[in-house]
Amino acid sequence: MTRSQKFGRLLQVLERCSESIVYHDEIVNAVQRIRRMESMMPPLEFRPHGVLDDRIHVVDLIAKEYLEKASADVQHLIPVDVDADGNGLYHSIILLMNDAILTASELRVRTIIELVINEAFYSDMHTHRAGRIDIAIKAICKNRTYSGLYEICALCSILKCNIRSVYPEIDFEAGMAVMNSIYTPIPPIVANYEVAVLWSNVRKEMHVRVVTNNAWRPNHFVPLLAPNQQYDFDQRNQLLLSNVKTPEKKTFKNNAVAQIRIPEFESSLSRRVRSDINIETERTKATSPIAIEQAQTNMEEEHENRLAKDRERVRLRRINATEEQRQNRLAKDRERARSRRESDPEEQRQDRLAKDRERTRSRRRNETDDQYQLRINYQRDRSQANRTEKD
Template sequence: MTRSQKFGRLLQILERCSESTVYHDEIVNAVQRIRRIESIMSPLEFRPYGVFDDRIHVVDLIAKEYLEKASADVQHLIPVDVDADGNGLYHSIILLMNDSTLTASELRVRTIIELVINEAFYSNMYTHRAGRIDIAIKAICKNRTYSGLYEICALCSVLKCNIRSVYPEIDFRAGMAVMNSIYIPIPPIVANYEVAILWSNVWKEMHVRAANNNLWGPNHFVPLLAPNQQYGFDHNNQLLLSNVKRKANIGKDAEFQALQPYDLENEIQGGGRFTILFRGVLCVRNSA
């Protein structure tokens, strides 16, 4: 059985526990047994991506519209597309971590364990903001259940990182300020990194309101990455190379002669054609 299969199985066990009439006791007992499985419960090594890379990342254009309604100091970040299957928060962490062996099931199980073993702390800190923690833990035990504040806070300790929670300022109420905060691990854990997660929706705002009595709410999470200095956005939100001047037709020898030696990354001659890879742009001309 693979690591992912083991955690998938553990999550199924926790889900069955959550269906019991004494669900809290059943979940606590299961967590105590899981923690003794040393072969799979070693701490995670979280070294997140910090910069958007168009070779592996895709912009979530709907989330980008929501980001434009968030705090001004995060609007330069890029929302990255992840699966919207109820595990969006965990998929966001997996994308940031770039670990093909990590699964949403493992992160969900680790989140449940963290909330159970430090239940008193989380309850005292967040019950007035996020509701009863025992009910939250019960819900988290079911795969693809939409995540919330408890999961964000617990993941800080699981990953040993700060998580900046970014919430669009839509239908803003005073109690929603907590959604725009930086959460940190439980002491004495020291954060090694900080990542940003956006509360989003898979539908545009107008469609959400049309289906929900003119109210808006999130149903998805996406990670936010810093833009690569090499890239920029055009008016259609398409990623562009901003530092490269593309030339469709280069007909004059002088244009090639003007290139300095350090500009040439590669040069190939042969067959009457002369090819240069110049700062990432392939240029071809016929030789005389």
Template structure:
């Protein structure tokens, strides 16, 4: 493969590049001599180091995959040097090579040193002063290509992370380690135009053509120059107008930069929110939903009638629009969900009705227990108290109502049938005529008197 002619573009242009807001926070925790640089945003897909080099390159034909392949070839070619020099702080060389052959794998010090030879340039590695360990002193260094290669330029790379330090510590058990690289570029310096040059006016005396004795004669018309004070005022006015236009251009550019930075910050916040929601646990998700629910309830409770009507109208329009643009499959899914929801509501109402019936039955049985023991005289002359009958019947009723619905026990059915047959027998229903009042009355309540 042909070697690269690496001429990096190290000036941050707001029209071409995007500021990495999170990396800016890590840059403030690095050494002070790089605080004037600007971290440029690169794609966060695991190939951060190679995307950083591609961003600095002026050659649009070079891709990150080609840089990764060249890096692996360079490391294998000089495997002995890289293994002896950096394996004590990075790790086993063979394992690193195997990981490097897979795309979207985070790069380490091996790749940085190999890129020095590939690009023929010095690479300054900047590591933030966070959780400093033994190998960070080696990482915070400037790496050069192997002799006899001579570097023709120098670039700066920052070890960073896609999340804030606090979020990283929450997810990594209070420890921080980088998972991102960004290039550091110098700020764009705008050269102001110099409008203080003196005005040089070419004064030509006008001439007038006339005729005298039928001969054309040129007559010179004198023209007086303006006074020095007038010339000074005109120069001052020109300079003032020029400075005002420059200031307006600068202010307009600053406003555009602020708006662009604001949009970048909002996009970063959106990415952080999406990332935190994807990596959140079930408890965190439930807490977030509960907080949103309480906030919505509070806002609806404190809202006016007009706000409530506007909200309902907006929801209605949104629902109509969604249903209008929905496909047939989405419509069928919505109807199926409605059927399931209606069935669940019906089951809930049935359960509530059963519970209320059970409560009413229990209340009735309690009243029956407190009614007292009243004796009932049967035909065979046996006195049975209500308390005894309740004691036999109530457990059966209680067992029957506690686990409703349940088949009626055979003993209960036989007892009820015996009582029915006894109460409906001919002896129990027999009547006689009273000899005194001539009224028919039950024979059980009548009394025979011998004459």
């Protein structure tokens, strides 16, 4: 069983625990068992690749529009496209790490473990902003659940880095100031790097408002990378924590200047969980049939664009893959195909075999003389090899 399969199984175990009536106790017990598997839980070595590489990265054009509505000091960054399957935050971290082995399931499991181990700390710090932590942990146990503040904070400690949360100033309220903040690891962990992620949506703002009764909500995360010409990895990505200062305000008391500490966060923001069911329910709230039809047409176009970007991303990833990564991918493909075939009912199996035979006959009818000769030679060599093994 591969590493990704092991963490996939662990996440399934945690998800089953979250469905229990006493879900919190079940999750805590499962985390304690997982922590005993020391060989599976070595610390992650996080060295982010913060520069845009046109050969492997695809710009997320929708997220770029949202970034234009964020604060001015992040306008030079570039949002990069990642899978929009509810694991956008974890995919963003994987892209920054450029690690072909790391999976969203592993990061989700590690996040759950971190939140359970330091539950009291995270609860004291963020409950008034992100809601009850036990409910948040329960939601995180379900794969493809949209992430929130708790996950960002936990990943800071897991990766030993600061994460800058960038939130577009759309329908912005005072309570949303917490979304535009730099989150740090829990003490005594020292951050070595800083990365940035953007709260985004897979649809354009106008289309989101049509299906959510004129309200905008994020349902996706994308990483923000620096353009090549403005980025110096050795100088700018390394944190100079000694220069970080708490925001202060000057005031006068008894004719003397005094410093007043300004709290970094102002108020709470409820946790958002991505739900396709809720999206479908809210779609009925749109008031204009013309707007709905136009939105559906635009969504189909966006869907086709996303598919094209996915194909391009896969093509680039395969071009730049090492031989080891290629072999791992082929092994996973074979394992998936084998598992799928084993679970097929007899009728589907017979249909598949019939289609395979038909494809083979069609291919042989249309093959050239050279292709025919190559096939015959290959079959002859294989037969000789089989006879040699039997002898």
